[in-house]
Every structure is written in C-alpha cells, then in structure tokens.
Amino acid sequence: MPAEGGKTDMERIGLFSEMEYVTVGDKYVSQFNRPFNEAAGKKKQMLPGGSKKMSNLQAGYFDPHFVRIFEGEGYVNLNQVRRRHGMEEAKKNIGKAFLPSNGDKKPCGLGSYYGTIGGPIEFFSAQSKPRVKYVAPGKNLYTNPGKKGTGYGYANVTIGKQFSHSADIYDTSKLTYKKENERHRRLLKGAPFKLNLYPRDYFDTNPYVSEKPLPPIKKEEKKGLLASPFKPPSPGKKSGGMKAGTFEPYPSHSADPYVAKLAGQISSKGANKIFHPPGGPKSRPTESIMTLNVKRVLNMKNYKTASVQSY
Numbered sequence: 478m479p480a481e482g483g484k485t486d487m488e489r490i491g492l493f494s495e496m497e498y499v500t501v502g503d504k505y506v507s508q509f510n511r512p513f514n515e516a517a518g519k520k521k522q523m524l525p526g527g528s529k530k531m532s533n534l535q536a537g538y539f540d541p542h543f544v545r546i547f548e549g550e551g552y553v554n555l556n557q558v559r560r561r562h563g564m565e566e567a568k569k570n571i572g573k574a575f576l577p578s579n580g581d582k583k584p585c586g587l588g589s590y591y592g593t594i595g596g597p598i599e600f601f602s603a604q605s606k607p608r609v610k611y612v613a614p615g616k617n618l619y620t621n622p623g624k625k626g627t628g629y630g631y632a633n634v635t636i637g638k639q640f641s642h643s644a645d646i647y648d649t650s651k652l653t654y655k656k657e658n659e660r661h662r663r664l665l666k667g668a669p670f671k672l673n674l675y676p677r678d679y680f681d682t683n684p685y686v687s688e689k690p691l692p693p694i695k696k697e698e699k700k701g702l703l704a705s706p707f708k709p710p711s712p713g714k715k716s717g718g719m720k721a722g723t724f725e726p727y728p729s730h731s732a733d734p735y736v737a738k739l740a741g742q743i744s745s746k747g748a749n750k751i752f753h754p755p756g757g758p759k760s761r762p763t764e765s766i767m768t769l770n771v772k773r774v775l776n777m778k779n780y781k782t783a784s785v786q787s788y
Contacts, residue, residue, distance in 0.1 A: 490761070
C-alpha cells in the first residue's frame with residue numbers, strides 16, 4: 478500500500494493497465510535437468526558404423542588385399558652399389574689426379590724471403606746506400622770585435638755618427654700647453670653646452686647618490702606617560718548555577734503545568750483535512766540516448782560485422 482499522500486506502483490511506472498504475464502501456467506523446467514540438444518534424442522540418427530581398430534585382417538583397410546611395397550625385388554648390397562658408382566665416376570677422369578710439384582715452403586725466420594713468390598725487394602733492403610763525401614763549409618767572415626758600452630753616456634759606440642748637441646729650454650712642453658690653453662680660452666664665447674638627455678650608465682658609481690632633495694627630518698613625538706596603569710574594577714564573576722555573573726538579573730520563575738496544548742481540535746466532518754495536491758503528469762521509464770544509438774547501430778543482422786566507432 479502506498480504511504481499517505483503518495484502514488485501507487487502503477488501510477489509511478491506511468492502505464493494505463495498492468496502488463497499481462499507470458500509464462501503464466503507453464504510447467505517449470507529446471508536449468509540443470511534440461512537437455513543440451515533435444516533433437517539428438519528424437520527420431521532416427523546418423524550411424525557412422527564405429528571406428529575401425531588395427532588388426533591383421535583386411536577389414537580395417539581400403540584395399541581388398543594387402544599390397545606390399547618391395548614385392549618381387551631382389552636383395553641389394555649397399556657397398557656394392559657404392560663401388561659401382563665410384564667406378565663409373567672414375568671413368569670420367571681424362572688423366573691422372575693432379576698433384577702439386579712441391580709442398581708449401583715454411584719461413585725460416587722473421588725478415589726471410591724463403592718460400593715467397595717474388596723474392597727479395599731491393600727497396601726494402603737493409604744495406605746502407607753509398608753517400609757523397611761530406612765537405613765542410615768555409616769559415617765565417619771575421620770582423621772587428623764589438624765596442625763595449627751600452628750607448629748611454631758613451632761616445633762613438635753606435636754604428637752611425639754621433640749626434641751634435643742642441644740646447645733645449647727646460648719645461649718647453651709646459652709652456653707650449655699653456656699658450657695653447659690661453660688661445661683656446663680666447664676663442665670660447667660662453668659656458669659649455671649641456672644636454673639634459675645626456676646618456677648615463679645603467680648603474681651609478683655610487684648607488685646612494687640621488688638628485689632629488691631630501692625630505693625634512695621627522696621629529697619623533699614623545700607620548701605622555703600615564704600616571705597609573707589601567708586596572709579593571711573587579712574580576713569577572715563565575716556562574717555557580719545561579720546566573721550570578723550575568724549583566725541582567727535572572728527572570729523570576731513562573732509556574733506552568735505540563736499540559737500538551739493543541740492548536741485546534743480536528744473535526745470529524747473533514748473540515749480540517751490535510752490538503753493533498755492533485756497528481757501531476759505520470760512519468761514513464763525512458764532510455765538514454767546512448768542506449769538508443771547502440772540499438773540502432775548494432776542489431777541482430779549486423780552484430781557479426783559491426784565495427785567499433787570512437788568519438
């Protein structure tokens with residue numbers, strides 16, 4: 478039975494009437510005692526005649542009588558057959574067997590040409606070749622010995638002639654630089670030109686240098702010390718079962734008898750009956766889209782040749 482306000486099983490499945498049963502009244506057949514092939518035990522069956530066993534009789538063979546393979550043949554000696562074959566092959570030889578003139582010659586040591594085809598080679602000979610007689614070159618050119626001295630402070634020790642002395646004013650380079658600097662100052666017409674966009678290095682030589690003016694120094698304000706530390710008036714009260722630590726006073730107790738009060742008496746005529754909403758549209762079991770696609774693609778006609786499709 479459905480619960481109060483619920484639906485019955487027939488209303489829940491969404492059918493107009495209960496489906497009829499196909500196998501009502503059929504005889505129960507156990508799946509264990511059911512024969513595998515019922516047709517094999519009914520009517521006449523094919524009798525092959527049984528399997529034949531091997532024996533000395535001719536009943537197990539296809540031929541009417543036993544046929545021997547070497548029937549009527551004489552005895553053959555294998556040694557005699559080999560000798561006859563060798564004699565026939567020997568008749569094919571035109572002359573005697575080929576024999577080499579001499580055997581291989583063995584070397585008698587390392588570097589020996591005994592037993593080789595070409596013999597010794599003159600190019601690899603270890604004998605020394607005749608050489609031209611050595612003639613010593615002539616003697617070197619004799620000159621006067623070099624003069625002693627480094628050239629600094631010594632006269633007539635160089636290859637060329639000695640330079641003549643010429644007087645030179647002291648600090649000539651300093652005086653020349655001073656005249657050139659004065660001439661350059663006279664040609665200047667103003668201060669040097671400075672560009673604001675002059676390229677600078679990525680990193681300054683001094684990382685603490687800054688072109689911005691420094692902000693004024695902040696003076697720390699001294700806070701006035703309190704005359705005495707803060708102390709709470711009294712510690713918090715603990716509740717000892719009597720609500721002594723609350724801010725508001727505990728409300729006074731009012732006696733109330735333990736009686737179950739009903740909101741309203743239910744009348745027998747059904748005026749205060751529980752409201753049940755009308756039943757909505759009945760539902761019906763539906764199959765998923767994937768199951769429908771499988772049934773359409775794979776059926777009893779193409780289930781052996783169906784191919785798997787991946788999405």
